[in-house]
Amino acid sequence: MAMEQAAAKPDHTAFLNTLQRYGDAARAALLERIPMAEPYAHLYGPMRAYIENSGKGLRPALLIATCKAFGGREEDALPSAAVIELLHNAFLIHDDIEDVSDFRRGRPCLHHEIGVPLAINMGDAMQTMALRLLRGNLSTLSPRTGVRVVAEFDHLLKESMEGQALELGMIRDNTLDIGPADYLRMTLKKTCWYSFIQPCRIGALIARPNDVASGRLQLDDFNAFGFFLGAAFQIQDDVLNLIGSQQKYGKEIGGDIYEGKRTLMLARLAKLADLDERDKLHSFLAKPRAARSETEISWVLNRMQAHDCICYAQRAARNLLEAAQKAFDPLFCDAQPEDRQFISDCMEYMISRDV
């Protein structure tokens, strides 16, 4: 039985090995650029520790793989890969404070370790360090390409902050009427640009600056692909928060419900709930987080299951993944096979992962 299960599960070994290698390379490039300097105890020390303990490195890996798939060199992509990983970590630190989260990567969130004030400041320092690293980057790229890379980062920062405002605004206003289009727009802005679309665009831009300048390579062609893939990723991530294993997932299960996060499942539940359920859900979400009880979390989860909201979200993720796969084929048809395969595997992994 155990063997059958093992056989049925897709083998992600090759993908995960490459992911690890690209992620490690970006992390190493990033750590090289973080000062071993004062103030160490309250800034650069915890910053280095946070990066050393960081996640899989999906975003830098996607950037490096896209660059190589389009004929570029890994070393040319590394500085930008380091910047995207830096920004991702900066976002997580502030997100965890904004969402009143408790766990990340299997341990207490940074603000529980060093306090909210120093954690806010560390996130700020990492965001502004991105500007510094991008300036350093300009020496290896041509001036024209360097300026374009900065514009890509500028855009992803703008979209991410706007997306975060949409999400936090819905929580603050206790908005329950969230249609699929609202959900997807928020996800496009808060997740897809910085995690998927722009890593591909920046990778391709670094690989083929002349084709981008001449218009032979249109960076906008990556937008639909990255949007579909990113939305599938986000929905699956939110599903894992409900049904995953805390040990593997590294966050508390059901944490999103505690946080009142506007997931596709919550939006679906609000739509299908009868009047009594909707009132109860609304009152629950109007409470401050600390006032939400375990019994209430179980009730929300139970109602999501009764209304088939989790299966609905899983189907949506699967459909979005299929759309990403369709967008992928023409986009990467002439790409270098090895990294083309990595990105193809990445898509499947997005949905079948349990961690």
Place this chain on the structure above:
Amino acid sequence: MAMEQAAAKPDHTAFLNTLQRYGDAARAALLERIPMAEPYAHLYGPMRAYIENSGKGLRPALLIATCKAFGGREEDALPSAAVIELLHNAFLIHDDIEDVSDFRRGRPCLHHEIGVPLAINMGDAMQTMALRLLRGNLSTLSPRTGVRVVAEFDHLLKESMEGQALELGMIRDNTLDIGPADYLRMTLKKTCWYSFIQPCRIGALIARPNDVASGRLQLDDFNAFGFFLGAAFQIQDDVLNLIGSQQKYGKEIGGDIYEGKRTLMLARLAKLADLDERDKLHSFLAKPRAARSETEISWVLNRMQAHDCICYAQRAARNLLEAAQKAFDPLFCDAQPEDRQFISDCMEYMISRDV
């Protein structure tokens, strides 16, 4: 008697009018660049309101005045002046959360109005918008000057975050042994670079890019001046927090004591306190802010007065101001008279202001 008082008080009218004019120009340039776009209710709306209600505009005024004093044009300085005002406001929003402050500019802090999550995100969006505005700036400056201006902003961001880490770290560790050198180093980093030194440097750089490139104008010559002036400003600001008028000052009087802020007065009190006083001070500062009582605040203030800490700080501010005045004369001797006068008045205002 009333007339005598009015006569004894230095007349800041001309200075304040110019300050208002430069501040308004920078604010207008900044508001032009903040989108009137979605997400409005939770991002750009409150951002515009925050800027519209912002302070005196000291930093952009100093930048514009230095630029003009060195022969530059106001319109060339405006984009950088807008960026420095944007960053200042972004810092204040996060600082107020980090310091657990309640009042700013005579009204509740932003995080009390829109909540901590949206306030953190708004500060982030403003910080990253600075990068966008700087990119836009590059079109009006020559590429070489543009790159130098970005480097100046990069440096001020680094110093400010490092200085903030020093200050927040001392509060978190409940450090009491803070010598004058520690205090001045922290103030140099968290206040002087972004508020005084770099506005002068950037103004001069925009006015005389060729002299800076050739080495005829050394931007480092502004460092000592801006440091002395900035430290005098910060000490006076902290003194006003203890003895000012809440109505004029716009923050709660004694708020810094509630926050456990490491001011020169607190450092001096810790040094002069007897063992019992020191123990009591240490225990008071070890409490979370909400547990600090009005009686305790009064006791700290009373001990500061008993040990002459406030007069000590006022003397220090006066000495620093004199050092700034000495550094000013050779630095601005060939400067255009009108803006030279403005900066000279600015120094006097730093100390004699009550608001």
